[in-house]
Amino acid sequence: MISNNEMIRIRRQMQRRIQDVVAERRRTRDLAPSPSPAQPGADQEVCVADNGPG
Template identity: 80%
Template sequence: MISNAEMIRIRRQMQRRIRDVVAERRRTRHLEPAAAAATTPPGADQEVCVTDNGPG
């Protein structure tokens, strides 16, 4: 059987890991728009519309 102290230690370790993962995801999410803007050439995100002028 797991002692009370060991259960507390495991719980704290799990909470620390969860906090680290959440912080990493928050950093990644925060940096994504800046990274996307830096790698996308100007005007590349504009939508292009093509009209159909009929046959020929």
């Protein structure tokens, strides 16, 4: 059986690990160049031609 103190310690350890991963991903995202629309996989605006009624 896990004691209450052990459960608290494990929960805090897990939260620290999650925060470390989130911070690392944020740093990686901030350092990476943003993709230009010409690159595959980047979000692109799609324009639809208006061919009139019908």
